[in-house]
Structures are given as structure tokens and as C-alpha cells.
Amino acid sequence: MTTTPSKTNTKTLLYRFRQSNAVSPVLNAVHPSSKISGGISFPDPRLFHHFLTSTYKSLVDDELDKNGVWLHHLPQWGVSFPPILHLILSLAALHLASEEPSMRSEYLSQVDDHVMFGVHSVTDVLLLVDSENCQLIYMSATLICFAYFARGPRPGEFLIFSPTGQSEWLILLRGVRSILSSHRERIFTGVLTPAPDEKFGGVFQVSQGELNEHLLHIETVDQWIESQAMDESIPAVYLSALDDLMLMFRQQQSDFFRQMC
Structure with missing residues (x-):
């Protein structure tokens, strides 16, 4: 089991801490003229x-x-x-x-x-x-x-x-x-490497009904927006936001969010 996630990349740029010209061995691209100095302060x-x-x-x-x-x-x-x-x-x-x-x-x-x-x-x-x-x-x-x-x-x-x-x-x-x-x-x-945990299965089974209920409400709002007569560009913005919200709810069930728990 390694203590670092990856090998040193040979393509490096200068990464400047406050009053320092240290080279970052892993960070490939942080713009050296960034407005955020990235320095370490006293606190x-x-x-x-x-x-x-x-x-x-x-x-x-x-x-x-x-x-x-x-x-x-x-x-x-x-x-x-x-x-x-x-x-x-x-x-x-x-x-x-x-x-x-x-x-x-x-x-x-x-x-x-x-x-x-x-x-x-x-x-x-x-x-x-x-x-x-x-x-x-x-x-x-x-x-x-x-x-x-x-x-x-x-x-x-x-x-x-x-x-x-x-x-x-x-x-x-x-x-x-x-x-x-x-x-x-x-x-x-x-x-x-994810470690399986039996606790998560019960949590997602219990919350599945509530999740489906929220998804149903979002779909209802989606249909209502499409039925309204308004400038074409406005519904597109609303529907895009709803699509993102729908995606977030669906990802509750994905491996990605399980591994972040």
C-alpha cells in the first residue's frame, strides 16, 4: 500500500508559496501569475x-x-x-x-x-x-x-x-x-480502495421511497415549465437547472456518493 497516490510528473510548473520559488512535483498547471498567492499565513x-x-x-x-x-x-x-x-x-x-x-x-x-x-x-x-x-x-x-x-x-x-x-x-x-x-x-x-460497509445498504433502502417522491415533484415542475407560454430562452434556463437538480438526486444512488460517505 503506497503512501502517495501517484508518481512524480516530469511536466511541472513553478508553484509559488509566499516569497518562495519552490517547485511542485505533482501539480502540473497552476498559473504562476494567479491573483491568489497560495501562501501559508501565521494562523x-x-x-x-x-x-x-x-x-x-x-x-x-x-x-x-x-x-x-x-x-x-x-x-x-x-x-x-x-x-x-x-x-x-x-x-x-x-x-x-x-x-x-x-x-x-x-x-x-x-x-x-x-x-x-x-x-x-x-x-x-x-x-x-x-x-x-x-x-x-x-x-x-x-x-x-x-x-x-x-x-x-x-x-x-x-x-x-x-x-x-x-x-x-x-x-x-x-x-x-x-x-x-x-x-x-x-x-x-x-x-x-473503497471498503464495503453493510450499513449503507439499509440507509439507501430506507431513503429510496423519499428520493422517488422528490424526483416525481421535480418532473411535475419540469412539465409545468414546458407548458407555459414565454420567451423560448427562459424555459431553457429553468429546464437546465432542473436537469442538474434531477441529476444530483439520482446520484444519491450512485457509487460515487456512496464512496464519499
């Missing part, structure tokens, strides 16, 4: 410590995470793939924000900085995914989804769209689907 060591001692326990059961992905491997991967480091720091900051309400605004500011760097970095490398870096990019995208939902929406932002168009996490989710379709066998190997 970050505390966030890192909090993730290792507390936050990870809120994300996974030690009995299920037999390979120590969340406690051992993610922090190690973050050393060579900085987006992972920034994203686990964002989760730690979110956890502290809930535990220390008086410091909430300060922690959320840290969350936004780390998540923004993670989103921009991972989006840049989605088109360059290969068998060597697919595990790192997949876990980064998973962390972004966790952080996005834990942070909550900002004013004017909805689940699948925002004032500027589609939400960033939805674009990333589609990228993840593409990664899974082309590199699924490589992603779920080594320490990311």
Missing part, C-alpha cells in the same frame, strides 16, 4: 493542527477509514499538491468557526481565501488530469464540495447558479464526473 499552523486533532474526526469514522486517508494521507499529499493543503485548512477553519462563534467572521475570511485558491487551482488542472494525478484532483474536488456546502451560500448565490452564471462547485462537479468516467479504476486503488 495556518493552528488550522493544520486542528484538522489533525479534531476536524478529521467530524468527517470520517476511524473504523471505516482503515487506510488513514483523512488523518495521514491527505495532509501528506498536501505537501506536494498545495490545493489539498489549502482545502483541509479551510475545513479546519469552518470547524473552528462553529466552535468559536465570537471568532466566526475571522475564520470565515480564512475559509474564503483557502477555498478560492483551491477552486482556482483545481479548475486550472482539470483538463490536464491523467493517471498520475487523478487521485489528487479527485480528492481536491471532493474537499471543495465539502467546504462549499459547509460555508453556505452568499447573498444572491444558489445551489447551481449565481449572478455570474453557474456556481463554481457545479462546474467542478461536472469535471469530477469526467474524471471518474475516464480514470475510475485508477482513482479507487491503493489507499482509496
Whole structure:
């Protein structure tokens, strides 16, 4: 069982930490002139410590995470793939924000900085995914989804769209689907090999009826929109949003979401 998800890629670009010219051995394409510096700040060591001692326990059961992905491997991967480091720091900051309400605004500011760097970095490398870096990019995208939902929406932002168009996490989710379709066998190997758990079968059987009921309501709204007389471009936007929502519900049953539990 390896402690790193992939071999070093020979095609590297400079990845700049604050006042540093260090080379990232795994990250293939983070634009060096990015507005997000990606530097490590003074509060970050505390966030890192909090993730290792507390936050990870809120994300996974030690009995299920037999390979120590969340406690051992993610922090190690973050050393060579900085987006992972920034994203686990964002989760730690979110956890502290809930535990220390008086410091909430300060922690959320840290969350936004780390998540923004993670989103921009991972989006840049989605088109360059290969068998060597697919595990790192997949876990980064998973962390972004966790952080996005834990942070909550900002004013004017909805689940699948925002004032500027589609939400960033939805674009990333589609990228993840593409990664899974082309590199699924490589992603779920080594320490990311799924461990079967009998508990999940009962959970999905119980929730199946409720899921079908929600899908029926969505289909009803879909039919109602199509029946309304309005500018042709407007129904297309609504129906596209409903299609995305329908897809999310259906993915509750997929292996992808089972493995993220």
C-alpha cells in the first residue's frame, strides 16, 4: 500500500508559496501569475493542527477509514499538491468557526481565501488530469464540495447558479464526473480502495421511497415549465437547472456518493 497516490510528473510548473520559488512535483498547471498567492499565513499552523486533532474526526469514522486517508494521507499529499493543503485548512477553519462563534467572521475570511485558491487551482488542472494525478484532483474536488456546502451560500448565490452564471462547485462537479468516467479504476486503488460497509445498504433502502417522491415533484415542475407560454430562452434556463437538480438526486444512488460517505 503506497503512501502517495501517484508518481512524480516530469511536466511541472513553478508553484509559488509566499516569497518562495519552490517547485511542485505533482501539480502540473497552476498559473504562476494567479491573483491568489497560495501562501501559508501565521494562523495556518493552528488550522493544520486542528484538522489533525479534531476536524478529521467530524468527517470520517476511524473504523471505516482503515487506510488513514483523512488523518495521514491527505495532509501528506498536501505537501506536494498545495490545493489539498489549502482545502483541509479551510475545513479546519469552518470547524473552528462553529466552535468559536465570537471568532466566526475571522475564520470565515480564512475559509474564503483557502477555498478560492483551491477552486482556482483545481479548475486550472482539470483538463490536464491523467493517471498520475487523478487521485489528487479527485480528492481536491471532493474537499471543495465539502467546504462549499459547509460555508453556505452568499447573498444572491444558489445551489447551481449565481449572478455570474453557474456556481463554481457545479462546474467542478461536472469535471469530477469526467474524471471518474475516464480514470475510475485508477482513482479507487491503493489507499482509496473503497471498503464495503453493510450499513449503507439499509440507509439507501430506507431513503429510496423519499428520493422517488422528490424526483416525481421535480418532473411535475419540469412539465409545468414546458407548458407555459414565454420567451423560448427562459424555459431553457429553468429546464437546465432542473436537469442538474434531477441529476444530483439520482446520484444519491450512485457509487460515487456512496464512496464519499
